[in-house]
Amino acid sequence: MVADKFLTTVLRPVEVKEKTLSQLLEEMKFTGFQGRTLALAADVWAKALRADDTVIMLGYAGSLSTTGQWKIIKWLVEKRFVDVVVSTGANISEDLIAAMGFSYYVGSPYVDDAMLRKARIYRFHDVFVREQDYVKMEEMLADFMATLDGRPPMSSAEFLHMFGKWLEQRKVDGIATAAYRAGVPVFSPAIEDSGYGVAYLINRHRKPGYKLILDHFKDYEQLVRIKGSHRDSAAVFIGGGVPKDFIQLSAVAVDILEKGDPYVTRPHRYAVQITTDNPHWGGLSGATLEEGKSWGKETPEGDAVQCFCDATIALPFIAHALNEKIEERKHKPDLSWVFRDIT
Secondary structure, X not given: OHHHHOOOOOOOOOOOOOOOHHHHHHHHOOOOHHHHHHHHHHHHHHHHHHOOOEEEEEEEOOOOHHHOOHHHHHHHHHOOOOOEEEEOOHHHOOHHHHHOOOOEEEOOOOOOHHHHHHOOEEEEOOEXXXXXXXXXXXXXXXXXXXXXXXXXXXXXHHHHHHHHHHHHHOOOOOHHHHHHHHOOOEEOOOOOOOHHHHHHHHHHHHOOOOOOXXXXXXXXXXXHHHHHOOXXXXXXXXXXXXXXXXHHHHHHHHHHHHHOOOOOOOOEEEEEEEEOOOHHHOOHHHOOHHHHHHHOOEEXXXXXXXXXXXXXXXXXXXXXXXXXXXXXXXXXXXXXHHHOOOO
């Protein structure tokens, strides 16, 4: 019968009983809607972690470090559950406020923002932070960046590797610090759209003639070389934006770099996206991984799961499930060559 080819897997209701998060997600694979895709996303990530010769790239967008997510990213880096991080500037600066010993506070979106301004409090939807703590973070960025005055242009990965070393020496243990220790490149192709941009201007004011140049074309070439040096790749997107497209474009550029051929692509074998953006507006952040197949960014033969969910819900669930399912990753790419030009 025609119906038989559609009715192959029976849906299973979730029963409430004592279980681990990974067990709960395993059960959710046989439910529906975004609960199922959340479970499948954890599965695809786990497959990539078990695969040989596979580099895992994490796109980390938005301003999630303010919401208590930064230690999850730091843990993923330390465990080498990701090999490359591509982040907004905000996510790899705002984590440092907590790492410096300051705090974010539980707030509310239902507040008089004019009163918050008088109190010198910044608001991230329902999260508060003291203005003075934020400024101290920006001043710390400026202190580091002042040490690079006049250096030759460098990629953001090289810049952030040096920053991680500088933070390590000062016992400020943020995402960049963990990445420095683990040898994980952190790219931020729009880094100036954050406290780093403010820090640059602080140094320009302190010392007329101060000069620091980041080469984002070098960023892109380094990422493409990382992609091309491994048999397979996995793309994990927390949100969308610049980090997502930066990673996606690496799949279409490998053979341009190596052979000058713009018609050959090397799609990501595994792909996961957690987003709240919708595809029907046409923006990249909501663009489906299925759409990516038309560009050769994802492969029809691979594993690709898109979960429409708030990252502050999905990321803790998936990370805890991975912690329960995978004790140690056996095959960790060596990307130390990315930093060989640093002197």
